[in-house]
Amino acid sequence: MAYLELNNIYKTYGKGENEPEVLSNINLSIEEGEFVAIVGFTGSGKTTLVNLINGLITPTKGEVLFKGEPVMGTSHERGVIFQNYSLLPWLTVGQNVYMAVKEAFPKKSKAELHAIVADYVEMVSLTPAINKRPKELSGGMRQRVSVARALAMKPEMIIMDEPLGALDALTRGNLQDEILNIWGKDKRTALLITNDVDEGIYMADRIIPLRPGPNATLGPEFKIDIERPRDKTEMNDNPNFKKTRNAIIEYLMDIGNERKTEAKEAIVLPDLSPKDFVNQF
Amino acid sequence: MKQSITLGKVTNFVGLGFLSTLKDLFTGKLEREDLKNVLRKTVVPLASMLLFIGLWHLGAKSLYNIEAEFKIEKALTDQGPEAADALRSCIASGDSSCQPNTLPSPSQVWDSYKSLLRDHNIIKADKAAFIEKTAVLNEKRLAEGKDAITYTGRPSFVDQIFRSLKTVFAGFLLALFIAVPLGIFIGLSPTLKSAFNWFIQIFKPVSPVVWYLLVFMIVKTLLIDSSEDSSFTISFISVGFCSMWATLVNTAMGVATVDKDYINVAKVLKLGPFQKIFKVVLPSSLPLIFTGLKITLSVAWMVLIAIELLAQSPGLGLFVWEEFQNGANDSNAKIIVAMFVIGIIGFLLDRIMLTIQNWVSFDKTEGI
Ligand SMILES: Nc1ncnc2c1ncn2[C@@H]1O[C@H](COP(=O)(O)OP(=O)(O)OP(=O)(O)O)[C@@H](O)[C@H]1O
Ligand SMILES: [Mg+2]
Numbered sequence: 001m002a003y004l005e006l007n008n009i010y011k012t013y014g015k016g017e018n019e020p021e022v023l024s025n026i027n028l029s030i031e032e033g034e035f036v037a038i039v040g041f042t043g044s045g046k047t048t049l050v051n052l053i054n055g056l057i058t059p060t061k062g063e064v065l066f067k068g069e070p071v072m073g074t075s076h077e078r079g080v081i082f083q084n085y086s087l088l089p090w091l092t093v094g095q096n097v098y099m100a101v102k103e104a105f106p107k108k109s110k111a112e113l114h115a116i117v118a119d120y121v122e123m124v125s126l127t128p129a130i131n132k133r134p135k136e137l138s139g140g141m142r143q144r145v146s147v148a149r150a151l152a153m154k155p156e157m158i159i160m161d162e163p164l165g166a167l168d169a170l171t172r173g174n175l176q177d178e179i180l181n182i183w184g185k186d187k188r189t190a191l192l193i194t195n196d197v198d199e200g201i202y203m204a205d206r207i208i209p210l211r212p213g214p215n216a217t218l219g220p221e222f223k224i225d226i227e228r229p230r231d232k233t234e235m236n237d238n239p240n241f242k243k244t245r246n247a248i249i250e251y252l253m254d255i256g257n258e259r260k261t262e263a264k265e266a267i268v269l270p271d272l273s274p275k276d277f278v279n280q281f
Numbered sequence: 282m283k284q285s286i287t288l289g290k291v292t293n294f295v296g297l298g299f300l301s302t303l304k305d306l307f308t309g310k311l312e313r314e315d316l317k318n319v320l321r322k323t324v325v326p327l328a329s330m331l332l333f334i335g336l337w338h339l340g341a342k343s344l345y346n347i348e349a350e351f352k353i354e355k356a357l358t359d360q361g362p363e364a365a366d367a368l369r370s371c372i373a374s375g376d377s378s379c380q381p382n383t384l385p386s387p388s389q390v391w392d393s394y395k396s397l398l399r400d401h402n403i404i405k406a407d408k409a410a411f412i413e414k415t416a417v418l419n420e421k422r423l424a425e426g427k428d429a430i431t432y433t434g435r436p437s438f439v440d441q442i443f444r445s446l447k448t449v450f451a452g453f454l455l456a457l458f459i460a461v462p463l464g465i466f467i468g469l470s471p472t473l474k475s476a477f478n479w480f481i482q483i484f485k486p487v488s489p490v491v492w493y494l495l496v497f498m499i500v501k502t503l504l505i506d507s508s509e510d511s512s513f514t515i516s517f518i519s520v521g522f523c524s525m526w527a528t529l530v531n532t533a534m535g536v537a538t539v540d541k542d543y544i545n546v547a548k549v550l551k552l553g554p555f556q557k558i559f560k561v562v563l564p565s566s567l568p569l570i571f572t573g574l575k576i577t578l579s580v581a582w583m584v585l586i587a588i589e590l591l592a593q594s595p596g597l598g599l600f601v602w603e604e605f606q607n608g609a610n611d612s613n614a615k616i617i618v619a620m621f622v623i624g625i626i627g628f629l630l631d632r633i634m635l636t637i638q639n640w641v642s643f644d645k646t647e648g649i
Binding site for chain 1 (some may be wrong): 536542543545546548549550551556560561564565567
């Protein structure tokens with residue numbers, strides 16, 4: 001049995017019959033210790049998928065199983081890095097992280113908790129800003145706080161929704177390594193949502209494209225057979241890397257083109273409007 | 282340099298930004314394009330104030346003339362030409378016994394203001410003398426277990442102001458302690474919301490006078506055994522009930538509409554109900570709660586005057602009413618002084634609340 005399993009998931013927002021299905025027939029299983037990346041276009045339902053897994057929303061049909069148990073709500077075992085950072089603006093950087101750590105380790109003493117906070121804030125190189133409030137930080141700094149907050153809880157499974165989107169290449173690279181480091185240390189499980197194929201290839205064991213919604217469903221998976229630890233510069237010469245990268249990008253371009261033609265067809269629709277609809281005017 | 286920055290920050294913060302511009306004007310630190318701004322923020326209000334006083338002066342004068350003509354005309358028809366002439370010269374002489382009773386001019390109001398201050402100083406001195414005189418006696422009385430003798434003289438205008446402030450703060454605190462907790466419960470629970478909604482909708486628009494009467498009916502009976510003067514109790518409770526609605530509604534709304542992202546954080550961190558309320562829900566609704574409290578305080582101050590008047594509770598409202606009843610020569614001018622004092626205090630209270638509000642509020646987009 002897989003560590004995380006999604007069986008025939010359908011998700012519709014709202015209750016009406018005519019509500020569009022955001023996700024259709026999603027099947028996914030992740031083994032313990034695996035690092036899986038999901039790439040997809042904007043609006044395709046990636047955040048919806050993440051929220052189903054972390055327990056913030058429930059599927060309309062189908063089931064999410066975590067270690068064999070249906071997911072009934074959120075859990076400290078699954079840490080989340082939100083796409084929109086979601087820091088609490090009335091708390092400082094340190095307090096934002098502290099609040100999470102305190103919930104995750106209720107038995108630890110105050111001093112221990114503060115030490116953990118300091119460690120993780122240092123890890124995202126925000127020690128000089130530890131007493132600042134989110135409004136005094138840049139977008140990238142906020143994103144790093146959000147990373148620190150999620151990782152400091154030491155979750156068994158790390159769920160990341162485009163966690164490094166707002167960062168420059170250098171910081172991004174550093175944080176990718178930090179995340180890989182933490183993931184590798186205790187052989188945790190990770191799910192990464194990203195729009196950057198290279199990031200996916202560098203970090204993940206498998207990349208799965210999410211086909212654009214509505215009715216988004218998962219495409220065929222691409223295995224990344226590159227030895228760890230991976231090295232960015234060496235990887236560029238790896239024939240395996242080139243092949244996988246091209247295959248994924250080709251696939252994404254294909255579904256992108258499909259979407260365009262579908263959109264074009266949709267514009268030709270007017271003469272198909274029902275009779276009584278026209279009669280109303 | 283550093284100091285001027287902090288001053289600028291502070292004055293901007295409390296909404297008196299023009300003060301720092303004014304300071305820049307005098308310290309000569311002004312850019313060319315700032316000049317227009319300075320003119321707009323200092324000269325224009327001053328000019329409009331002068332214009333206001335001028336118009337008031339002219340208006341008061343013409344009202345005075347209308348009233349005087351009418352009086353003389355009346356004397357002519359009722360008592361004949363001699364009486365009319367006597368009245369005309371009496372009015373012209375400025376004798377206070379025959380002055381037309383109408384809107385006082387700015388200078389009369391200013392004179393009344395000074396006379397009220399003088400009166401206050403006299404009463405203050407009187408009070409100090411009284412306390413000194415009774416100090417020894419009071420000590421003895423206290424030692425014997427008797428009540429001390431207190432000053433029972435007439436309160437001065439300034440005393441009335443402080444009594445009004447006391448009533449308004451008591452009322453405001455009452456509103457705060459009822460409306461904020463209740464608002465939190467209503468905002469958290471849709472069931473409580475539907476239980477209370479009709480109640481809020483019906484009682485919110487009720488006028489201060491009716492609130493006063495309602496509170497009077499209840500408090501009078503409750504305090505039936507007590508010999509103490511219940512007018513203060515009745516008036517501050519009425520003020521509280523009149524003014525608490527804005528806070529109640531805003532608190533409930535703030536608590537009910539916490540940003541979904543913050544709720545998601547609370548869920549992912551698995552905060553307990555208490556933690557969730559105190560660490561997430563309340564901080565995120567503080568700005569709205571304070572907006573409500575600001576409205577509450579200004580409503581409280583506004584209805585206070587009417588309620589003091591009805592309750593015969595000492596304060597500015599009673600002062601205005603007594604002056605109106607007493608109809609002395611400078612009563613109208615004193616009423617106008619009270620009007621300005623009420624307005625200025627209301628403005629200051631509003632500024633204080635605005636400052637606190639700026640202090641606790643945050644930009645909704647900050648964490649996102
Ligand atoms: N709470 C909601 N209620 C109704 N519709 C929603 C809700 N959340 C998302 N949707 C819809 O579901 C679809 C997928 O949204 P989602 O946020 O999952 O996309 P995404 O892939 O994360 O996009 P992005 O890359 O821009 O973050 C969108 O069409 C969106 O309008
Ligand atoms: Mg998203």
